[in-house]
Amino acid sequence: xxxxxxxxxxxxxxxxxxxxxxxxxxxxxxxxxxxxxxxxxxxxxxxxxxxxxxxxxxxxxxxxxxxxxxxxxxxxxxxxxxxxxxxxxxxxxx
Numbered sequence: 001x002x003x004x005x006x007x008x009x010x011x012x013x014x015x016x017x018x019x020x021x022x023x024x025x026x027x028x029x030x031x032x033x034x035x036x037x038x039x040x041x042x043x044x045x046x047x048x049x050x051x052x053x054x055x056x057x058x059x060x061x062x063x064x065x066x067x068x069x070x071x072x073x074x075x076x077x078x079x080x081x082x083x084x085x086x087x088x089x090x091x092x093x094x
Contacts, residue, residue: 004050005034005042014053 006014012022022043026033032044045053 002050004045004053005036006045006053007040007042011043011045011049014049014056 008019008022008026011026012019015022015025017025026043029046031046031049033041034044035041
């Protein structure tokens with residue numbers, strides 16, 4: 001299983017709470033905590049939180065895929081409206 005280390009802010013976003021509550025939750029769950037080189041404390045996710053993290057990533061990718069598809073559809077529709085029709089391409093036709 002991969003090790004995933006996230007900040008208290010990120011843990012809070014994952015759990016739907018604030019950073020301070022996420023810190024308390026990490027302490028309560030006895031999660032490993034370490035101060036990174038950048039000075040930020042990070043928490044190592046346990047198995048249940050790792051599964052929740054991956055589910056959130058998959059859901060975000062799905063939302064992104066839907067947004068990209070919607071942009072492609074909008075672009076296609078706009079291109080059809082702006083493309084000259086067959087009748088406008090004929091020169092000298094009466």
